[in-house]
Amino acid sequence: MSPHETTAGWAEEAVREHAGSPHPSREEQVLERIARARARKPRIREERITLSHGAGGKATHTLIEAVFLEAFRNPLLEPLEDGASLVTAAGRLAFTTDSFVVSPLFFPGGDIGDLAVNGTVNDLAMCGARPLYLSAGFILEEGFPVADLQRIAASMARAAEAAGVQIVTGDTKVVQRGKADGCYVTTAGVGMLERDVVLSAAAARPGDAVLVSGPIGDHGITVMLARGELDISADVVSDTASLHGIAADLLDAAGDGVRLLRDATRGGVATICNEVAVASGVAVVLEEKALPVRPVVNGAAELLGIDPLYVACEGRFVAVVAPEQVAAALAALRAHPLGEGAVRIGTVGEDPPGLVLLRTAFGGTRIVDLLVGDPLPRIC
Amino acid sequence: MRYVDEYRDGDKARALATAIAASCEPGRRYSFMEICGGHTHTIYKHGLEDHLPEAITLVHGPGCPVCVIPMGRVDDAIALAEQPDVILTSFGDMLRVPGGRGSFLDSKAAGADIRMVYSPLDALKVARNNPEKRVVFMAIGFETTTPSTAMTILRAEAEGIENFSVFCNHVRVVPAITAILDSPDLRLDGFVGPGHVSTVIGCEPYEFIARDHGMPLVCSGFEPLDILSSIHGLLQQFADGRCEVENEYARVVPWAGNPKALAVIDEVMEVRETFEWRGLGWIPDSAMRLRPEYARFDAEQIFGVPGVRVADPPACQCGEVLRGAIKPWECKVFGTACTPETPIGTCMVSSEGACAAYYNFGRFSRSRVKEATAP
Numbered sequence: 001m002s003p004h005e006t007t008a009g010w011a012e013e014a015v016r017e018h019a020g021s022p023h024p025s026r027e028e029q030v031l032e033r034i035a036r037a038r039a040r041k042p043r044i045r046e047e048r049i050t051l052s053h054g055a056g057g058k059a060t061h062t063l064i065e066a067v068f069l070e071a072f073r074n075p076l077l078e079p080l081e082d083g084a085s086l087v088t089a090a091g092r093l094a095f096t097t098d099s100f101v102v103s104p105l106f107f108p109g110g111d112i113g114d115l116a117v118n119g120t121v122n123d124l125a126m127c128g129a130r131p132l133y134l135s136a137g138f139i140l141e142e143g144f145p146v147a148d149l150q151r152i153a154a155s156m157a158r159a160a161e162a163a164g165v166q167i168v169t170g171d172t173k174v175v176q177r178g179k180a181d182g183c184y185v186t187t188a189g190v191g192m193l194e195r196d197v198v199l200s201a202a203a204a205r206p207g208d209a210v211l212v213s214g215p216i217g218d219h220g221i222t223v224m225l226a227r228g229e230l231d232i233s234a235d236v237v238s239d240t241a242s243l244h245g246i247a248a249d250l251l252d253a254a255g256d257g258v259r260l261l262r263d264a265t266r267g268g269v270a271t272i273c274n275e276v277a278v279a280s281g282v283a284v285v286l287e288e289k290a291l292p293v294r295p296v297v298n299g300a301a302e303l304l305g306i307d308p309l310y311v312a313c314e315g316r317f318v319a320v321v322a323p324e325q326v327a328a329a330l331a332a333l334r335a336h337p338l339g340e341g342a343v344r345i346g347t348v349g350e351d352p353p354g355l356v357l358l359r360t361a362f363g364g365t366r367i368v369d370l371l372v373g374d375p376l377p378r379i380c
Numbered sequence: 381m382r383y384v385d386e387y388r389d390g391d392k393a394r395a396l397a398t399a400i401a402a403s404c405e406p407g408r409r410y411s412f413m414e415i416c417g418g419h420t421h422t423i424y425k426h427g428l429e430d431h432l433p434e435a436i437t438l439v440h441g442p443g444c445p446v447c448v449i450p451m452g453r454v455d456d457a458i459a460l461a462e463q464p465d466v467i468l469t470s471f472g473d474m475l476r477v478p479g480g481r482g483s484f485l486d487s488k489a490a491g492a493d494i495r496m497v498y499s500p501l502d503a504l505k506v507a508r509n510n511p512e513k514r515v516v517f518m519a520i521g522f523e524t525t526t527p528s529t530a531m532t533i534l535r536a537e538a539e540g541i542e543n544f545s546v547f548c549n550h551v552r553v554v555p556a557i558t559a560i561l562d563s564p565d566l567r568l569d570g571f572v573g574p575g576h577v578s579t580v581i582g583c584e585p586y587e588f589i590a591r592d593h594g595m596p597l598v599c600s601g602f603e604p605l606d607i608l609s610s611i612h613g614l615l616q617q618f619a620d621g622r623c624e625v626e627n628e629y630a631r632v633v634p635w636a637g638n639p640k641a642l643a644v645i646d647e648v649m650e651v652r653e654t655f656e657w658r659g660l661g662w663i664p665d666s667a668m669r670l671r672p673e674y675a676r677f678d679a680e681q682i683f684g685v686p687g688v689r690v691a692d693p694p695a696c697q698c699g700e701v702l703r704g705a706i707k708p709w710e711c712k713v714f715g716t717a718c719t720p721e722t723p724i725g726t727c728m729v730s731s732e733g734a735c736a737a738y739y740n741f742g743r744f745s746r747s748r749v750k751e752a753t754a755p
Contacts, residue, residue, distance in 0.1 A: 025747070027709055027745075030714065050485045050486070050488070052476075062721070229498075230498065302384060352745065362389075362428065362605075363393050363427070366424060366741040367742065369743075373472075373720075
């Protein structure tokens, strides 16, 4: 057993405890009042969209639930998973879409093109589907260099080939100079759900293990530094990659022990854990010492005052796995080139429901909440 | 990470925690105020209170640069941003601070050109790159950041950049501490003293606290082990019957401060007779403004700032939180009407604000979780 498999063991014990004194203190009463306030239906208070609404944190969740879910409400949309699962005569299909506005368009390790393909492929893979077909929509700004567009298209073609998908339909719009920032790409994708598994953020149970497929935060930090606004340079490249292969290997090895898969894009690992805690009504307890963060990413994040737990990856995912399948799951992940750094980072517990706790390396405990505001806009 | 991880070591923390527990006089309770918001942030982010015995209470102080900005100054800055051809530049922390009529973020969404920068030099770069615009830097912060604002003004002068100005909100830490010491509703035993501020002003300005008020102060670094050893230092003073200013952060803080930085501040700025602090009211000699010689870089002189006065919302108890009179969760609106998404008070906005730190990191029942998460 590797050290990483054991580090979160304390948490398993921890979360079995369900203390809760019969006479809550004044502070505890306040905390209960806050928990009730947070459970209320979100209401959008702002009169205009701010950058926070796109950050993947609390404001994004409120926007989705108060505007889009309110308008489109249906049973397929309601679970708010990475993609919808459709039942057809031909079998079960997964269907998803994603838009890309990253700035700069080209960065070490990738560009908006492979990001757009991998992002949608990964959303399908996280549903447990085999990705098949993609669409691609382009919004281009007047004056955008054709050579850059060709470079983006070539990169999309390479990524599609690597992922075994075809881009079979598309659309192009051009807007006046100044009305867009060069090039935005939207992709949608369909895949076949061939396995008899249901992956859902609501499926986590106490005792489950939380795994991550490799070092976190590489993509977000790379893009941030590539903007050149900070006069910091670091030897780090984006982790953008298609995850369908490693996800399939994991599902083959750990079968129905896999509760859910989520790629750790906008909002990072912290946001996924919060989604799981709320959707499943459980606590997620993370171990800071077990978090895989490259020293260079850690250093840059420290300088920027950003917590790597919230920094986007484009080729890493979180898996929640039943305790008896943890060893098999980790072995399968580590056997794949994209999962060599896979580790267990925490455990699902019962109490307090809806919260993510972090046991710090320093020996304390704190909450890991959804992020408010956007420390790194336009990262994908 | 070198120079960081060694100050976050769990084993060393446990050893210090044992020493701290042993240094407490049985039956006695201690209240220590950490002045800096950076310390408050560290305390919650690393779960430092898990290492402290019940006898020690940490009281969060006023040293959060964003938290002390009154609503009127936010409105004034928005009024600047709404003037023709103005780009307002600001640290990211300020963007969500509510003024009387919304925040910078709201104003930006409504069309004002407000940009986030990481330093005043970045703001100067914006001015250099946009010669047809008038670029205003929203300068905030204690003596830690004042020298960089002053340096930037000197740089603008040297380069002949005329479209750059500063909306100066720099504040001074000692008058704020004096206001705390004069506050009737507070009983403290000592201070975890400022860290980065002291790199500029040194430790000498705090000596009156020990001498005249009989309270020890230990200047502390910002890593969690720094804070634990500063608390240990305070307890040692009680055990030895001493009452002094000590410097735990000697690796960064020179006793006499940084004379060059102080000279740069003095060259460009002078002390204001009085300045309004969020929740603390008007405090004499508590802030800086540009000297008349640099009026052409002073946004308050160039634009005629409206000088808005906005009373704090009646429900908001930021003042009591900033004075350490109440804990964040004791505020009437904490966590229900006032949250990081919809802050009423400034303490809920900045990552260094006590309310935000408690809400984001400490909002769980320690008694329920403490035993549960013990290794």
